Amino acid sequence: MSAIVTARALVRDAAARLAAAGVASPEHDAAELLAHVLATTRGQLPLVDAVAPADEAAYGALVARRSAREPLQHLTGTTSFRHVDLVVGPGVFCPRPETELLAGWAIEHAGPGVVVVDLCTGSGAIARSVLDEVPGAEVHAVELDPSAHGWAERNLEGTGVDLRLGDMADAFGDLDGGVDVVVCNPPYVPLEAYDGVAPEARDHDPALALWSGDDGLDAMRVLERVAARLLRPGGVVGAEHADVQGSSAVSVFAATGRWRDVRDHRDLAGRPRFVTARLAP
Template sequence: MAPVTWRMSVATTLRHAGCVFAEDEAQLLIEAATSPDHLDYMVDQRVRGRPLEHILGWVDFCGSRMVVEPGVFVPRRRTEFLVRQAAKFAPPGGVVVDLCCGSGAIGAALSDLLGSCELYAADIDPAAVGCARKNVEPRGGRVFQGDLYDALPRQLRGRVDVVLANAPYVPTGSIGMMPPEARFHEPMMALDGGTDGLDVQRRVARHAAEWLLPGGCLLIETSEDQASETARIMEAGGLGARVLVDKELDATLVLGTAPAPGGNP
């Protein structure tokens, strides 16, 4: 088949499988294919519900191609809001920590926006850590495996400018309503935030002030419905908190600020 015919055929197949952006996906798969058999395989995987990003091996995030491997959480476009807000508070060359880093795309994208930073990322999932190293280490950062702050070098305590956390925030009872490609192909630990969705956020906020330098910031992605409770959690951890929203991206985050010397958060 000629390339145009291929695109039409693949797009039709994807559309019938329920892919909303069938034409765009078809073009990406065709460009990535090394042979007709490879294209057939990738299309079959997509029809079976495998995330496009896992098939391609990358995601376009904040204008850069970030590696995303099978079994690793796929960064959502709404999370670009978290990165761009963080860039307003992280000084060039500052110390940045990306907790629950998944693919490492958030910290890597922030490093790109800043030009440079002292970047550290951590995740408890070994598959995520392996993937994150491919995005973070080429930018001069370091990736650690472990549970939140326990994974980080002790010498970072009290000198971090910005902590980023796209921690899991889907309530356990709502997991079944997520799209199948998330439920079946992304790690449950990256989705399930406990009964109210905020279990991991509580743990991140509880210890953030110990790691941030005075005036440093914690940014946590959350949902519109959860935002007020996320803010309360930050305040309970000694941080000033305010909710930031981007309606266009359907993105909500809470910004927490550590107290400045002799002042309030």
Template sequence: MNLLLAEVAQATQRLADAGVPSPRFDAEELAAFVHGVKRGELHHVTDADFDARYWEAVARREAREPLQHITGRAFFRYLELAVGPGVFVPRPETESVVGWAIDAVRAMDVVEPLIVDLCTGSGAIALALAQEVPRSRVHAVELSEQALDYARKNVEGSRVVLHHGDALTALPELDGQVDLVVSNPPYIPLTEWEYVAPEARDHDPELALFSGQDGLDTIRGIERTAHRLLRPGGVVVIEHADTQGGQVPWIFTEERGWADAADHPDLNNRPRFATARRATP
């Protein structure tokens, strides 16, 4: 075993002892980042090329600083995104939301579907949709200036149009025209603060995490925005916590102009996002 692989094994144990959920992956990812190689190429790093900065990176992760803040990048579907302090780090569970949204848009008889991503953060959802639905027109809305800076970097050169604004009042010029509204909004109840993983609680912006006593304040507001933006027959897809599966579809009621409200599981079969269709008058 070369020196780097031996150090990775030691780092894995240190991260496991610190409670990091994926210690081996993180130890390897940090080693690859510091040495400028892919994870599968770590065995090519010679003893002479070992970089002692690796232990600085390991110490930061040991203190539960997010892996993505240390490397400055996050992977989401087919994308590599710039992330860091001030922007929500996209999670794997949101990939299921995007997958459903892509299938829904492709099933529409629309040549150039119009899509709005509310609370876009790093721009991950908007950019994935623009990339995987080639003729789509995608607008993304973000309130935080810090998050918007990352989004600008990530969507540069794409078809995504960024807007600085509040998701609850966004884009009145598109009222009644949108085919799909998608959002990964804040949805953690304020009462759950102490139970949130340190990587999120101490490093993700609070604006992207918490939303009222039951966590549903922003989703309630987005329900009205989505109804305003969507054309009849247009659809909304919105992420929520796995503990909110029985609550979110009830926000999108027939009395409020919706049809087919339903919950959907993530890859671990936990309720993770809700969808609804704007009813036809």
């Protein structure tokens, strides 16, 4: 008779294995993977008295893949962002918790009839969240990468978001001068930072979603020009950046003379995270 294997023991052993592999959140990921296999939640795992051999084997396979630094979201196929659940996988950037703050800023500036444009939408996380929390807003989104656009289609299906495939540089010409809020999580990793990027992002996120020239601000410069074209006078733009770009990202907007109220915002850990500005009258 085989020994009973408990969920607690499996998670404990898996967490140790993930920690040894350099995974940043081993306990969380170990529990999340077992909950996925058992079709339950992390909070319900303590109620699991025994794990069947087939589930144990499936769990072991997923832990091995996570130990190889395959993103957790690719293994579960879903991720949560603010109050919505998104489907994600290979070919799309997995939204990070810190981006929820930028989405929150966009939501604060949205309202019934307010026109919001989400550039570089990726999985559609920000666009979906804006419409989820402000149902009366008019939301438009664009994504350049065909694979990522396919994931956004799935996440935005039936929401009413106007999703387009294309380059943000020339997107939404039909909306020029009539947009209230532009929001964007652009690529912002400098090419020289390749070795310092976590394997989950470097080896699995799309290159188009990561790299942005020698200083990481090439896309930000394009965004500044596009936002100036799209926004009505007094409209606002918000864009995420790397934590080392708190000053340089602000300078992209401040240096042109087109913007007022240019300021940077910190994340919950106190790190510079996104820049906002208002188009001058």
